[in-house]
Amino acid sequence: MSDASSVASTPLGHRSGGIRRLLVANRGEIARRVFATCRRLGIETVAVYSDADAGLPFVREADLAVHLPGTSPADTYLRRDLLVEAARRSGADAVHPGYGFLSENADFARAVIEAGLTWVGPTPESIDQMGSKVRAKELMRRAGVPVLEAPADPGVGDFPLLVKASAGGGGRGMRIVRRLADLPGEIEAASAEAASAFGDGTVFVEPYVERGRHVEVQVVGHRAGVLVLGERDCSIQRRHQKVVEESPAPRLPDDTRSALHEAAESAAAAIDYRGAGTVEFLYDPEAGRFFFLEMNTRLQVEHPVTELVHGVDLVELQIAVAEGRSPDPRAIGETYGHAVEVRLYAEDPASDWQPQSGRLTLVDVPGVDAEFDLLNRPGLRLDSGVESGSEVSTHYDAMLAKVVSWAPTRDQAVRRLSAALRGARLHGVTTNRDLLVSILEDPAFVAGEVSTAFLADRPPAATPADERAAVAAAALALAAGTSLTRRVQHGVPVGWRNVVSQPQRTVFERGDDEVVVEWYGGRDGYAVEGLTVVAVAPDQVTLEADGVRTTYDVAVTGAEVDVDWAAGHVALSVVPRFTDPADAIASGSLLAPMPGTVVAVGVREGEPVEAGQAVLVLEAMKMQHTVAAPHAGTVTELTVAVGTQVAAGEVLAVVEEQS
Structure with missing residues (x-):
């Protein structure tokens, strides 16, 4: 895309001549995302990394990398002094904060600017104005943007209420309160969590809309005005954190869509906003009204759906504004089609969304292009911070990757994304993949009937009906593997008994449950009750049930066994035949x-x-x-x-x- 105008004045913290080497003060997926744009623009890149992240892909993909000793965010990615020093040592002339960590920290922005570096983000003053949700709501009220009004003295009739952290986001420091008696305790708990996560325990209370929709508008502020790049629906959430996002928002009345765009433009103009930002609203379909929630003064996790629908690179726009240039609205790609994004988390939805950690032994999503072209709308896009062999640590957010689908219509985009997730192979760590598939294939979602209560109304999907056969396939694959590795009695069939008195037993653990497979072996091959064994190999087993054949891919890593098939995936652990009493x-x-x-x-x-x-x-x-x-x-x-x-x-x- 081209730039419409030349630089009229040098912005604060900018060096003339354009950005030459950019440091990303972040990690994982967002660092890789910014690096992709920099490579296309010919800008050199610098990564910073903690001890826990030394082996992740973003470190080796940067032109230069600076080690931040330690593992906790407080010792590494939240250290303003270390990040500015890393920029100095590496010769960077600009800093991009990504999202999360210090991306909305005005003091960090000031430190970067005071060091003579270009800050790829809004001014510290804008960050300050929107950094407190309490102050931001007052600013928006004065700008004529509708806001939710909290009850001055909550009574029984005012519930449910939502307790929210004034600083930060991501669902932390938030509590839904349905009874007056619970309000003091929930305020205390939310405040403690907010203080731990953001260093600020300030919370506030506002009405909770049970089945509202979370709709946000992408803006890019520059010296000539505010560019509005449509809206995203981010209503599918768990623990107040987004799981599925899409653009444009489905089933949104045209007049409401226009009013949202106008309100977002007014919000950005009210603080003379510069760079990419998002104005978030709560839309109440029953009342036909929307309310300002907050403004995120940074790039959003879900920005890819806007990029694909509008044919634009938002990171490139951030860099252009930081260099003092105004994007030409005529250069923005034609708005076309529909994009849907899902967040792939290392978590177990069936166990209260419990985060998972460990080594990812295999990460494979079919149909995605590793070097996607941002401006040519690929069918499938993967923004990932990990790869096969990556270690998922406990120190950072549980998000592994974002899988994004674009198509001319919403139905096509949803179907394409669901198929990609079904075909994905994700081994070593429990993920929310199966839940994402169940959301995308839910009739209500397909119809565009979404709300923030979507997952509360629909608990995580049950175990696939044919999982018994998948577990049997795991047992037979293990047996076949044993026949290839044993050093004696090569001529004796696996599982053979001189007198067949009982079956062989293979015991697995699946989560907290124990699963037993009984099978027979011998000269006539393998047999499992209720199934016809068609073919067995150490890495693939074909079984037939009720006249239908299914092939199961089996991967064995030590005592861990992963089985993938058309209907899903199951992860198992082999239980040893003999255990130590200790x-x-x-x-x-x-x-x-x-x-x-x-x-x-x-x-x-x-x-x-x-x-x-x-x-x-x-x-x-x-x-x-x-x-x-x-x-x-x-x-x-x-x-x-x-x-x-x-x-x-x-x-x-x-x-x-x-x-």
Whole structure:
């Protein structure tokens, strides 16, 4: 795309001649995304990385990389001084903050500018004005943008209410309150989480719209005005965090769409906004009204759907504005088609969205182009921070990647994305892939009937009906692998018995459940009750049930077995035939559900507890998780304290049940 006008004046913190080398003060997927645009524009790139991120793709893809010693965000990506020093040491002349971390930190923007570097973002003053949701709502009220009015003295009739953190976002520091008696406790809990996540415990209360829609408008402010690039619907959320986003917003009345765009333009103009930003609104379809929620003074995670529909590179626009240029609206690509994005998380939806960590042994999404052309609307796009072999740590957000689909119509885009996810192979860490497929194929979603209550109304999908056959395939593949690796009795068929008195048994763990497969082997091949065994190999098994054949791809990594087939995926762990008695865990033991850090302990050793009482709180992947007593009893053992780092499955405490 071309630039319409020359530089009339040099913006604050900008060096003449354009950006030559840009440091991305971020990590993972967003760093790779910014690097992709820089490569196309001929700008050199600098990565910064923590100890935990040393092996991730974004580090080697940068032209230069600077190590930030440590693992926690507070020691690395949140250190303004280290980031500015990294820019100085690497010879960077500009800094892009990405999203998250310090992307909306006015002091960081000032530090970059004071160091004589170009800041690829809005002015520190704009960040300050929108950094507090309380102040931002007052600014928008004065600008004529509709806002939600909180009750001055909440009464029974004012519920439900939403407690929200004034700083930050991403669902942290937010609580839905349905009873007056619960309000003080939820305010305290939200404030504590906000203080931990953002360093600011300020919260406020506003009405909660049960089935509203989250609709946001993309703006790009520049010295000649505000460019509006349509809207996105981000209503499909869990824990107030977005899961599915699309553009344009479906089933939105034209007059409402126009009014949203106008309100967003007014919001950006009110603070003389520069660069890419997003104005978020809550739309109430029943009332036909919308309200300002907040303005994100940065690039959004979901920006790809806008790029694909409008044929524009938003990072390129950010760089153009930072260099003092105004984008020509005529150079923006024609608005055409529909784009849908899903966020692929390392989490288990069936276990209250519990974050997962570990090594990704395989990441493969069919149909995506690794070097996508941003401006030519690829059918499928993958923005990923990981690859096969990457380690998912507990120190950062659980998002692994974004899979984005574009097509001329919404139906085609949704179908294309669903097929890509179904065909994806994601091994080593539990993900929300199956849930995403169930959302995309839900009749209500297909019809465009979305709201923030979508997932609350539809719990995570049940286990696929034919999973029994997939588990059987895993057992047979293991047996076939054994026949190739054993050193003796090569002529004896696997599973052969001189006198067939009982079947062979292979035992797996699937999550917290134990699954047993009984099978027979011998000269006539393998047999499993209820299934016809067509073909068996160590990496692929074909079975037939009710006249229908299905082929299962099996990947074995140590004791872990992953099975992929047309209907889904199952991850299993082989249970050894003999266990060490020393590995037995005492009854009443509270185990760490994931690796993390203990941030609160609510009991003492020897203290009585009630069933469900909070024993301690773990923090992992920027979320807090309460570990509660499984039953009434006495705390007979407490092995951790505040600040203790724990591994998944580690015993935290023991609650001896009352007799």
